[in-house]
Amino acid sequence: MDAEPAPVAAPGPATPAPADLVAGDVVEGWRLQERLHTSGMAQLWGVLPAVGTGRAPLPPGCEGLPLVMKVPRLRARDDPASIVGFEVEQMVLPALRGPHVPRFVARGDLDRQPYIVMERIPGDSLKPRLAQVPLPLHEVVDVGARVATALHDLHRQHVVHLDVKPSSVMQRADGTVVLIDFGLSHHDHLPDLLDEVFPWPMGTGPYMSPEQVQGVRDDPRSDLFALGVMLYHFITGQRPFGAPETVRGLRRRLVLGPVPPRALRAECPPWLQEILLRCLEPSPDRRWQSGAQLASALRNPSDVVLTERAVRMHHGPLLGRARTWLGMLMPRSAQSPGAARRVLPCPTVMAAVDIGRGEPALLAQLRESVRRTVAAEVGARLVCVCVMKAARGGGEGDAHADQRHPHLQQLLGLRHWARPLAQALMLDEGRLSCHVLEGGDVAAALIDFAHRNQVDHIVMGARAHSALRQYLGSVSAQVVAQAACTVTVVRA
DSSP states (O other): OOOOOOOEEOOOOOOOOOOOOOOOOOETTEEEEEEEOOOOOOOOOOEEEEEEEEEOOOOOOTTTEEEEEEOOOTTSSSOOOHHHHHHHHHHHHGGGOTTSSSOOOEOOTTTOOOOEEEOOEEEEEEEGGGGSSOHHHHHHHHHHHHHHHHHHHHHHEEEEOOOGGGEEEOOOOOOOOOOOOOTTEEESSSSOOOHHHHSSSSEEGGGOOOHHHHEEEEETTTHHHHHHHHHHHHHHSOTOOOOOOOOOHHHHGSSOOOOOOOHTTTSSOHHHHHHHHHOOOEEEEEGGGHHHHHHHHHHGGGOOOOOOHOOOOOOOOHHHHHHHHHHHHHHHTTTTTTTTOOOOOSOOOOOEEEOTOOOOHHHHHHHHHHHHHHHSTTTTTTEEEEEEEEOOOTTTTTTTSSBBBBHHHHHHHHHEEEEHHHHTTTOTTTTTEEEEEEEHHHHHHHHHHHHHHOSSSSEEEEEEOOOOHHHHHHHHHHHHHSSEEEEEEEEO
């Protein structure tokens, strides 16, 4: 049986091994015990508090709790999406509570040693069960109800997971489902860093909902679609939409429905097929509307209202799915890609900062101008952006594998520049974010970011005039001419 696919992210070269941590090392007051897992994104270590290191005390209720440390891979050739995803998880996990998520304990800054220490959930995820499919129907129904309950609790906390799959589902000793790996998540009350930086769909190919393929990241029903994919695989031994690796492949599910489960496994009852095919509807409005509804249906099959889905023995009608998909597209046709995802109640100020080549006097004056602009807008959110023109990979092989990722270097420099603003304006995580963009055309990258994220005001610096710059057109001149919002240009 095929292994579970990796998340779909930016294309790029294979990443080198993570930092050489060994058992016994002390990382900011945490002693590494044993390495539990190594993936392309991170290492997981069992840890204990180290005595006499000056580490902050454990949060209440965490004494004696088994702990795990997640250490990300941030080497020179790693994908920038892994850096942003780790930032997302560091931001989202502390905001979550309850039995369906790991208990958050501590985190380390990117500019020192990035990590997350959290509760260790014993046992395996559901991923090993993929080698045993198809599974007994009663077991799949029970697991499905438990996962749906966990998702409902997560959604009530304003979070959409967006990467539900067997490897992100664990169970406590009492059977309570625990959701892990929040690196692709969306939180309604926190900046969506992935959405702001990357214009392509983010997720794991087989499990991505149609609206995720379209770029929508704030619909909880996307998680119910992914759960439907997982249950379908457990029941039939096949994935309903295969394992696509391209956006074109992902879009096939929009017009071609899955083979009904009963056509692949005759003992699947009609009520269960009704539930699964409803999870996999292309339109969110035609799916179960909450995890609680789905869990109730799985636990009370006699209450499930049967439709033509229950007796279907072939792909759904192509024309009907095409009409459904067109109906999903039409309301968004006149909007920007980001317009359907989030409507911010307060203005967004974007500071465009040339961290790599900015003159100290200009950077200081730009910071002061940004401070005044944000202070004048009640409740404004500040987004600090710089553009890195170097291409990933660089064709230098692994010669620089042990150096810090250039994306990370730029991000740390941008955060350092923004720190006095955060202190002066008392900005919390929900009102300040820093992003490193990549592109050969700096002006185009800034304009596109501002458009996709509905920026209201751009503040940027400009170096002194020169005949050549005037002839070619400076970055600031292009942004002023083409941006659809207010632009303030600061000169030293």
